[in-house]
Amino acid sequence: MEKIGLLSDNAISGASGDAFGFLAHARVLCDALEGTDDLPLTVGIFGPWGMGKSSFMNICRDLLRQREIPAIWFNPWKYDQKDEIWHALIQTVLTEMAIDLERRRSEAGESKRERLTQTLATVRQLSQAAAWLLARRAAGPLTGGFLAADDVDRLQDTLTASDAAAYRHVNHFEEDFRDVVHRYTNGGRLVLFVDDLDRCTQDAAITVLDSLKLFLGEASCVFVLAMDQQVITEAAGRKAGGDAPDLVRGQQYLEKLIHFPYHLPGVPFEALYRQLQTKVRPPELAGSGELWELIQSAFGANPRRVRRFINGLNLTAATLELQQPPSVRRLLHAGVLLALRMLYPSFFLVLQEDPAIWFRFDEAEARKTQLGGRDETVAQENPGVRRLLADVSAHRAGFDFPPPPNEQEIRLLTEILTVTGGLPSAPEEQS
Structure with a gap:
């Protein structure tokens, strides 16, 4: 890289x-x-x-x-x-x-x-x-x-x-x-x-x-x-x-x-894409439509948040490359986890303890069923998480998002993101 x-x-x-x-x-x-x-x-x-x-x-x-x-x-x-x-x-x-x-x-x-x-x-x-x-x-x-x-x-x-x-x-x-x-x-x-x-x-x-x-x-x-x-x-x-x-x-x-x-007039997302697309590493990830759909879903056209996200993702990619060049699939998983850490830090902590919760949220979205038990409580405590995971689901038509990562991958990526992902956003920054 x-x-x-x-x-x-x-x-x-x-x-x-x-x-x-x-x-x-x-x-x-x-x-x-x-x-x-x-x-x-x-x-x-x-x-x-x-x-x-x-x-x-x-x-x-x-x-x-x-x-x-x-x-x-x-x-x-x-x-x-x-x-x-x-x-x-x-x-x-x-x-x-x-x-x-x-x-x-x-x-x-x-x-x-x-x-x-x-x-x-x-x-x-x-x-x-x-x-x-x-x-x-x-x-x-x-x-x-x-x-x-x-x-x-x-x-x-x-x-x-x-x-x-x-x-x-x-x-x-x-x-x-x-x-x-x-x-x-x-x-x-x-x-x-x-x-x-x-x-x-x-x-x-x-x-x-x-x-x-x-x-x-x-x-x-x-x-x-x-x-x-x-x-x-x-x-x-x-x-x-x-x-x-x-x-x-x-x-x-x-x-x-x-x-x-x-x-203040809103920043067109296309303008943000043109300015920052060449800053994403590696180039094959920069050209991924799924990555930019994730960015838009998570951060809208907020220049500061998007820059922070790209910084964290680039450092994560460089860290992963210390072992072997990461695939676009793995980097998309890292991107979703990074967005969760920035926007919903309490959910990110739950995910570290219970990696299978991402899969259960994804299955509930695919089957259009209600979450139950602790998962429903977690969703209520983190409004917006279910929508974000639905936007990056493998079941979503028109995009080629990968299925949720397995438990071993989540543990690896969350460990790296605690170092490279920066600080979670403050509550007023999420409004």
Whole structure:
């Protein structure tokens, strides 16, 4: 077998890298963002885990920059504490603005340079005001911007003593931020992309959303937020309802915050096949219609899940080859077991203890009979398993899936998959 490489989970970096058909959809959304006059505007990019929200937003950011609309990116999941998050959000925006203003000032003629210098000075004052707020509220280090951690005490003493201008920025942050955005964009709009909200803790995610309203809510900004709608609704509902989330109030919170919900267009499975078909080893397996039917049945067109599956299957094939080249039949068995381990880890454990359960599920599907006893309980505890095994059954018309493997084969393959199959998917990843 030729050398294999692991598939990364990196997002598409821009419009030129689009492999999923996002570009046309992104152009339509960017046209709408550019044409909207009633600002600020908050857009939610809704989509399940692994479906390409970051890639889609990267394409949008690239398109906006091509139109000379300033766009800034913020990743809140890097920060744990509430004070860190709102401060990092503000300082990220102000720092990116300052860097761009410095560049523009160095390239500008004398007439524009003074105006840019004044705008830059205001940006720095706002950054200091935000740092002062953090210093008053928390003893931890600063998370970004112009000030180092050891500047906090000196800054606080200075501002407390005499800096009336800084106090004004603290007390009128929203208004001053609105004015500086107006000057920075020449009366246009600033687009802030907030990614991976659903990777944050629930408290952190809500802190980010609240910060947009409290600190930045009067400026000519478009906030584009990538999120799994269900995850954030539950987070907001837990804030409202405590240990028992109030999902109705959570949904109301989200509806009030998100002016326009944009549901991520699905990735065509054909596009995923074209991109990944050459990454499967060995080549004879890559050309198997049964393999791609298994992938589609188990993972749909979820790019992240499919990449993880192919990584695990390729490593399993390489491990099997240490003894002898595996047949396509054996690799299809390995693929089914890998899908079960990723999606239904508790069933995978039962299968290790009772390898014959796969055969009994297959026979029940072929004869259209009910499962009985413990098998029925296992099926109820693992909804979806019976459908998946039916989709890859040797009895299924139109495909040539092999019959279930014998007990010895299952024990061999499950032992290998505990090493090469990676971690099972978390429950939210299976939704």
